[in-house]
Amino acid sequence: MIPLEGEMQSGHPIRLAPGQRVAVIAGSGRLPANVVEGLAAAGHDPFVVLIAGEADSDASLRTHDHATLEIEAFGSLAPLFRKKGITHVVLAGGVGRRPRLWRMRPTPWLLSIMAKALYGLSRGDDGLLRTIVRVFEDEGFKIVGAHEIVPDLLSPEGLLTKAAPTAADRRDLDAAFTAAKTIGELDIGQGAIAIGGRVVALEGIEGTDGLLERTQAMRDHGRLAAAKRGALVKCAKPGQELRADLPAIGPATVEGAHAAGLAGIGVEAGRSLMLDHAELIARADELGLFVIGLPTDKS
Template sequence: MTRAEPTEARLALAPGARVGIIAGGGSLPVEVAAGLVRQGHAPFIILVDGEVDREADFAEYAQERLALEQIGSLVSLLKRQRISHLVLAGEIRRRPRLSKVRPTLGLLAIIPSLVVALARGDDGLLKMLTRGLEKRGITVVGAHQVVPELAASEGTLTTAAPRQSDWRDIQAGRAAAKAIGALDIGQAAVAIGGRAIALEGVEGTRGLLERTRDLRGHGRLAGKERGVLVKCAKPDQELRADLPSIGPETVEAAHAAGLAGIAVEAGHALVLEGPATLARANALGLFIVGLPAMEPANGQ
């Protein structure tokens, strides 16, 4: 089965629009940049120092490097480069150290809000950042708005489809993922045998799947088959940044953990390196399914 057409409408960019990408780790910023070029918009890349692992893929683009602790100079950089739209793309593995942040007049004004946002977790920090940028005339857009083909479509995206028992796991995993998402802890859960057995923490999805693999030989999981990884956006999440994502490595890790498949929310999750991800899932016999974003998961 081939992947369905995306339901998200592509963001209409004016001819003179200049789009910047704050690039972290992984393939997402690379795919966003390539999507913009296909639309006739050459992006300006802001490489987050120490986070980008595919720098060679940005060699052809205008770019500048920025440390997290230089966040106070971000707005002036965007204005200097005449950036009208900004995409936050890629994994940022650490937070800025406030003790090393270089103060500016603009940053000093929002330091109290920054401290509160850091205390509230990743989503609180992202919301503060996007609102602060938009107050200064920068339109923040999501990767799924610029390159909607990255967004997961609704339905089964692979040759293999969930069994009836898998739908029980999907429901249990989705409920657990939403619960930890409400606490801004993580976006994913693994369910086996109709109950959640592992939740995503600061170690991310890779660590979650490694724990699941290690648990296979212990206690109530001994001899259990199948199981599902479910990734969901957090309730009230800032959807323009940090959407849940899966890629070829997720498929490999899910297979190594003995899982039967992966479920994500259609339109609220990204399938990175889509053809490779689906091809690998098909080769390994895993299913990938896009769930209705606003409705309970079911087998219909």
């Protein structure tokens, strides 16, 4: 069963009937590979759309039936999906830029949805995602979340590592969780960092990697020289489209948190993705960081 917008499915993958096929629109990061690997492991034949400049360098995705498209060429997607027999679509991975309108290639399908597309572009990241979802569903395709393809990607609640947060770390988790939810309400970002019970950095357009790099720079420049430990928290934006752009962490997040001098990472349980889960936890244990799934009603 495909969940309705705003709902999360509790641990059961979608079941494809004979003749149904999934397309994965692949952006940057490890999420597209995790989704494609999950589909292949279940015996399905995914079609992968590599967004040029985002996912086209991932050789593992090219082992499957695929096409590479500039983001401005997405007006050709619906006809391509019909040609490939696509019934379900997954949006996976990041996109570093928005389409340049003057470079978009006009197609009959694009012209038919242009008003919706322009409206979505004006509504911020979550508004754009909601518009994309509606456009594809109006064309008869089912949009499904990455967590519906690979349910194990969803973060469970509770401590996941050998290291555990101290009482001081818990205060950092609380502060960062509240801050992350606040900026999410404004459609700014999904993450925040707190050190010493005080929020010191918020995620912006540069994403989590940039957030961690800024925190590391503040340590290196002495702005946080006296502050110890600290925590990164990522959580879903209030009311966001949950079938796309769920907050995610992976081994690279653990490396970045360690480089920034943080003690650990908290993610909103059931509404966040953990990529390359076994590697992520193993690396956190090696570095002595905690990783914890926080209850969604924490705030």
